[in-house]
Amino acid sequence: MVDRFLVWFGVCLATAWMSTAALIGAGVAAAEDDSGPDGTTSSESADSPDSQQDSTKPNPEAENLSNDPADSKDPAGPKEKNADETEDAGETEGDVDEEEAGEEEPGEEEPVEEPAANESTGKKDGSDTVETGSVTPKRNALTVENGTADEGQQEKAATVETEAETEAGELTVDPVLQAVERQSVNLDIPAADLIDAPEVAAVAFAAAPSAAAASAAATAPPLTVLLDVIGTVVFNLYALATRLIGGPAVLPPGSNVTVRSSTLRIDCGCADGQGFDVPADWYIPETEEGEEPPQRLIYLQHGFLASGPWYSHTAAALAEQTNSIVVAPSITSNFLDAEACWLGAAPMHEALAKLFDADNTALADSALAAGYTGAIPSRVVLMGHSLGGGAVSGMAGYMTDNETDGRLAGVVLLDGVGLNGAMAADLDKVSLSIPIYQLAAPRYFWNQDGVGTTALLQARPGEYVGVTLVGGSHVDSMRGGNPLIQFSQQLVSGFSTPQNVAAAQQIMVGWVNDMFSGDQATGLYEDDLDEPISTPAGDAIAVALPNSLTKPFFLNFLQPFVSLGDGLFTFDPACVAASTGRSASGSCSASLAA
Known part of the structure; x- marks a missing residue:
């Protein structure tokens, strides 16, 4: 694990950014919906596209119902009212501001036939209310089917009903409205908490699986x-x-190996096909x-905060002395990546x-x-240094x-060093x-007290798993x-x-040749x-x-x-939460392991 000092630098930088965000105001942060790269909000991802209503756009139906008295009737038409109900409603509605509540003036309704009752629910077709007393209060239109509603419309409807209940003395709070308001804020509420409104709960949770396609953010x-x-920047x-200072891969003098660079596509991300x-x-x-092209492939993975060209002499020796094609990709060490697509996390592995x-x-x-125009060999040895050893262990699994x-x-x-106990x-x-060997240094800070060796011994107790070079x-x-x-790397x-440098090269070359040949002749x-x-x-002594x-x-x-840095490294992507319709903080964890 090279240059861990950057971890502390990241902590300080993150603290400064969070302090700035706090000064801006928690109210602004709470008012904004979390959104992913494609602009999809978390509330949008929880509803199906066919039934979802964009809460950020004006709702023509709600505006008409709140401003036009004629539109405050139920969609299926006005219902018949008895004399007492009409009189009570008139008293109630007379004290409510017409522009705010969208209510009709008393005496303006004409008796009409009641719509047929819905057989499955017992409600009348087209009605979005439940009778709770001698009077059926009206309210602004809410998107009950989707389990969501415009916050302004909800508050306005709640205010109107509260005032009406106070003056009329005969109205009770509509449980469906309460359930809808709770459901629109938090989809995590168990169905048992939605009092007297099983229909709303069933519809809302049926739409939740559509959130699986949401991105991590x-x-x-x-x-x-x-x-x-912050991590991306x-x-x-x-x-x-590192590219400017480290430069490209450089071969040792007299090497009979050719090195060329390109890019490698890695399909890692929350969305299908993302990479x-x-x-x-x-x-x-x-x-x-006339000779056959190499029939062996070595995948060589660098360590934390390193890059592929830093291993150019090691890779060249492996290619030449084992007659293998060696590929050395450079993978980001961005442990703050929300999708956990970095060297130490399982999604990357x-x-x-x-x-x-x-x-x-x-x-x-x-x-x-x-x-290179030849075929890629079918057999591969995975080799990784430091955190790259943890990466190839995950790859093998x-x-x-x-x-x-x-x-x-x-x-x-x-x-090799592994993180997160995996x-x-x-x-x-x-x-x-399949042989697995560790070429270890003595236990000390940079191999985190031999955590990789401990993991290998746990996985293969009683087996020969490698050596430590003395000194x-x-x-x-x-x-x-x-x-x-x-x-620089020797200094830190x-x-x-x-x-020991020469012995390390001899040991790894001997093990690789034996792995490909299937015997123990040279290792x-x-x-x-x-x-x-x-x-x-x-x-050298091993x-x-x-x-x-x-x-x-x-x-x-x-x-x-x-261990004080526990919680800094990201190992689970935020999209794990999207697949279950829960908030990321509820299902994703992040921890710093040795």
């Missing part, structure tokens, strides 16, 4: 939307800076004329796993755009769920016939061609010894640990996992305080 609370905007600027393109570097081993579906051409299209794990030759974790469950899904660093396997990036994570295993690892830079090795480091004292 359509149900997200204002704070989630605000943090999403900050991490876009960060990505731009985006990310940068991707392709490392292709050179082949002699699931989307990356789908790259290996039979009908997904994203990898082939990306390779073709990078100039989802490939198992998708029944595409037949393409998976193995998983290599380069001091890594062990992801790895546990993978068949024991190793979190960035032993992270080699690139930019001297500034190399020095601890300097690597040359023999490092338990029987090989009695002797030091001989490298051109000197001997110890099998688990072990008690730790690394002294000046930032280790911060480890107990990491």
Whole structure:
């Protein structure tokens, strides 16, 4: 986990933005509906398109009923009134302002025939009222069918009825109006709470499933939307800076590998078909004329706040020494993304796993755009460093769920770190016939006290799961061609010894070759640990996992305080709430794990 200091910077920045929003006024925030990128409000997403009435536009029917006395009658026509009812209504309506309530003057109604009673409800056809006493009060038109109503019309109707009840002394509060008002504000109210109005509750909740098509922001609370905007701005600027400073992928001298860059389509988002393109570097081993193109594929995933070109020397060595095509995409680390489409969250892991579906051409299209015209190999090794190790663990789990794990030759974790406690469950899904190994540094702050190793041991108790390099660093396997990036990562994570850097490369190459060949001929295993690892830079020592090795480091004292950031990282998208018709705050969680 590199440069975690940006987490604290994000907290301070978010606090400043929230303070500014509070000064603007909570009343303004409450008055505005949450809306998604397509402009759909949360109330709109809860109603079906055919029956929904846009509350932001004028309601001609309601205006006519409130301003024209003739339109205050029921849609099916006026009802007959007895003499007492007419007299009481006259007394009541005479004291109510005609423009405000839209009521008729006493004596202006003419007796007509009553409409036929509705057989299913016992109400009269066309009537939107329920008789609660000797007088049936009128009110402004409400959209009862949709469970919604214009707030101004509701308040006006409630005021008229209250005044009428006070003066007449014979009216009771209409329970249907109360239920409609409650229903229009909050669709979460249980049906049992809608007193005497089962019809309204049934119709309103029947419309709720249409909210499943809403985008994440359509149900997200204002704070989630605000943090999403902040994260987008900050991490876009960060990505731009890393591209300018880090530069493109640079090969080591004398390499027989070709590297070219393109973009890779990732289908991640709340809406069907939603996604985006990310940068991707392709490392292709050179082949002699008449030789077969590479039949192996390595998916190499960078760590938190890093990018693909920072691993260019590692990727080139893997491509050359295993005769594999290596693809290294650059995925955002924007942990404030409302749709949870970032490196550490399950929605991104699931989307990356789908790259290996039979009908997904994203990898082939990306390779073709990078100039490679051959077929994409069917067998793949997933390899990830730091948080990228957590990402490929999630990918392996989802490939198992998708029944595409037949393409998976193995998983290599380069001091892998998982978040949100999901890594062990992801790895546990993978068949024991598929090898998973961890090349770890001793436990210290940058691998979060060995959280990835702990997860792997939980998923595969009693199995050989890899080694720790004695005196190793979190960035032993992270080699690139930019001297500034190399020095910076060594400075913040601890300097690597040359023999450990060379040993890390030998170990990962041996494991990958054995994963593709299906044997244990060249990798490092338990029987090989009695002797030091001989490298051109000197001997290195590896110890099998688990072990008690730790690394002294000046930032280790911060480890107990990491949990204080709980709630900062987003792991569940706001669209999870949209699928159930609930508010995002009610079903989505966000937490910072080690």
